[in-house]
Amino acid sequence: MNEFLEFFSFADANVRFVTIGSILLASSSAVVGCFSLLRKRALVGDAVAHAVLPGVCLAFILSGTKNPFILLLGAFITGWFSLVVIDFITARTRIKEDTAIGLVLSVFFGIGILLLTSIQHSGNAAQSGLDKFLFGKAASLVGEDLIVFSVVAVLLLVATIVFYKELMLLCFDQAYARTIGFPVRALELLLTTLTVFAVVVGIQAVGVVLMAAMLITPAAAARFWTEKLPVMLLIAAVMGAFSGLAGAFVSYTAPSMPTGPWIVLIISLIAILSFAFAPGRGWVSRIIRQRRNRSRILDENILKLLYQVGELKENFTDAQSITELMQRRHLPQNSILKGLKKLQCEGFVSKQQNGWLLTEEGRIRGRRVVRLHRLWELYLTQYLELPSDHVHEDAETIEHIITPELEEKLMEELNYPALDPHQSKIPL
Amino acid sequence: MIIHVENPVVEVHDLTVSYDRKPVLWGVDLTLPAGALVGVIGPNGAGKSTLVKAIMDLLPTSSGYVRIFDKEIKEVRKKISYVPQRESVDWDFPASAFDVVLMGRYGSMGLFKRPGKADKEAAMLALEKVGMQSFANRQISQLSGGQQQRVFLARALAQNADIYFMDEPFAGVDIATEMAIIELLRIMREQGKTVVVVHHDLQSAVEYFDWIVLLNMRLVASGPTNQVLTQELLEKTYGGKLTVLTKVGDLLRKQEIPSREKQVK
Incomplete structure (x- = not known):
């Protein structure tokens, strides 16, 4: 010293x-x-x-x-x-x-x-x-x-x-x-x-x-x-x-x-x-970026899932239980729970006695993901002429990255479509 | 069919270029008129880029000479601008789009001098001309291929030259960029500039250029588009490999014989 x-x-x-x-x-x-x-x-x-x-x-x-x-x-x-x-x-x-x-x-x-x-x-x-x-x-x-x-x-x-x-x-x-x-x-x-x-x-x-x-x-x-x-x-x-x-x-x-x-x-x-x-270039910031992406994808998948269940039951006012959600889609239970809690803090879902409910913001965000998914499926079948059973996997990824500008362009090119290739309604 | 012009802006005489002793261009003889949009067309490996690089004095030539504005290239560098192939540089370089365009002013600035206000304005104007002003401060590795090509073009524009040589400016760019570039080239032609473009797409060549140079290891044709783009000349350019020519070139390389004997002076 x-x-x-x-x-x-x-x-x-x-x-x-x-x-x-x-x-x-x-x-x-x-x-x-x-x-x-x-x-x-x-x-x-x-x-x-x-x-x-x-x-x-x-x-x-x-x-x-x-x-x-x-x-x-x-x-x-x-x-x-x-x-x-x-x-x-x-x-x-x-x-x-x-x-x-x-x-x-x-x-x-x-x-x-x-x-x-x-x-x-x-x-x-x-x-x-x-x-x-x-x-x-x-x-x-x-x-x-x-x-x-x-x-x-x-x-x-x-x-x-x-x-x-x-x-x-x-x-x-x-x-x-x-x-x-x-x-x-x-x-x-x-x-x-x-x-x-x-x-x-x-x-x-x-x-x-x-x-x-x-x-x-x-x-x-x-x-x-x-x-x-x-x-x-x-x-x-x-x-x-x-x-x-x-x-x-x-x-x-x-x-x-x-x-x-x-x-x-x-x-x-x-x-x-x-x-x-x-x-930016460093290893830690890349890991953080990837983790943030993963967490956003999980959020969007949960919101999408809640929206789809609501859509199926034609009811957005009743809460959905975790078991019901798990039946529709296999996500690990603890990550669903973690994701739901995070979304609750951000005001996208609310916890009810018998399960989870989308808030107004949550419904809008979930609906957008569903819309992007179906739009992309339609785009692939129309522009790339892929058969309709080949497009789902791809849309699972693309739904998370499409920007609002691209969304606008997709809507325009597809001429504001009502149905996706599987005859599901494209929510507006 | 090789049409020569009076008072050419570019004159190439008996130009032979070799890589590692193997000639890739044999005895090219051509003249180009002023104020023309010239397309250099030919199949892969025809020596299109080689011709442009040899004219720019970037490659050693085995024989022949090039004159621009009836002068040696060294004397008229300031009047000539070159747009290299986009892939020829590493875009992961610490520079912004504006930095790259500013390089176009370096030639007229002189050594050691810093870019002044006029240089910066000229660079910004060039960026505007290619519709990239809002990307001025963007790091170049974050630009798309088409945007990178526009930056290269802007750099050449910032030079304010009289004759432009562009190596595959349409390669790997989006349709919007291609349209923007061709529009720009037409404006340049109207201002009396001569633009020579290496291009690989025959379809659009008819539309884009008013003078065509057909190349396949040797000059097949050079002249106004409507006279050159004939069935016969295109077959000569694209059909049938020149097997013997290639083999002779290989022999020259293997036996380490120069393609021209030493001139006794």
Whole structure:
């Protein structure tokens, strides 16, 4: 707890810098990741992330220093080169893109690990810390590194704002972008470069192995909350920032912990919560919607049943007992009871001594369902020329979804009919 | 029967297009008059969309050239508008109908510029023209197929071009949308625009278009509707597969031979 307060008081200048740096890195890669996701090239980021490792190692071997500029340059070159190789393989051979990505990812990463191991055994004292690139370490973001990487992160954010309209069109409809004279090749190159940069700065916090999660997970999670691209970018950035902050905290309080996996666990948790609880698209709201539909269908079926019994007896003033209702239609008794009680609260039925009675509103609603059912049966027999014994099942569903406008149209097209295909009266 | 016109708005010369070395369109030579409603007609796999895409410079060509307003397409992009097939994009994109129509203004806006008031007004006007103004803020995945097609059309209209290429705008739309679109096309023709439409229904083609291009891997005919839609030419277009042509194309692909020898310059 003390550590928590110590960290979040931001009294330590070092903590402040590390936190700001991590937030910038994570949110910039989240924003760039949105465009990769919408362009359906999510996996490419993974390949680039792994391909960055040999670049970092080569830069170190050649220069002998851990100067962030040089390491960044090395990372950028091999990251970029991996994309060129993927494009080349896809265009010139029969290998499809997913296979090409898999190939490039493993070959580049393999070379990277090879180089890293040989550096570690070379006895060069300056090498300590290079392995941070594997799983990331936000707390190692200090001094010159921090400034360089933060500047790149800010540039990335600025670039996506400046080229927002171009990138959006590129992701939505590339062919059209070309026909209105957009330099599509150059824009593709731009997005690729942004992705590579996002990976290169992001690996400081997360490491190469888990970098793809930082690109894609916030974007995928943000998509669940909105239908507007600017809002999606903002949400992804905030989610990224939050996980970056969490990563900095973990890195600070538990230096022996690998930061990357922690950040990825946190952003994954956010994503899972989004998939579950986002309004509209989320899993819970879909279940609620389905449940609400089921309950409405049950209500309407009960009202229909009461109406039909009344119709049969030509009497809407006497109450009907549950057993009578059950004889006409097999609904589970407890759901009928539950439904009736709910309808009672809503004022559609009233409970009498010897059973249940439709109120005026209940009768109108029940009558409408009966009407829609019979109208639809008639429509199917007339327009689809289905035999009259084939239409009941279908009408059982359709009666619950027809809107008042469609009802009006049905009545009109069927010329305000009096009888359904089974010679039952269509109540008006 | 291929009728050529003086001062054509579109001129296609000896155009051959291949996919993976297999030619799907062989040596197309045609000219189109200004102010015409042109229907590109042919069976499935005839290369109708390919022709339009090649004219728009969306596909590499194996031979030949295209000139529009007697210029190279790159010089006249702003005067040309393209309506891709509806299925060519993912409609589950976070954008509203208005956002998509606004894309029609991007070409004239220039890079990095934000859409201004005039652009937004033009986009709204285009939505009105297709009867979709009340759906401006609707998310595009929630639109019906016909409505999505109208949005695409509105995007092209927002461009204010002189010549329009539309790839199957009537595919999978309701009859009300089809009528609305054809009405719009007629108004555009009256304003002197040229509209080229890829279409698959012969019945309505007679009614809709005043110039017909019949295609089946090669150009069968191009000319005024009443001269082109003859029994003989239709049989040539639809009847009998060009088995040898297909087989030769397959051979070119298998043996990796380019369909044209390299020109010595």
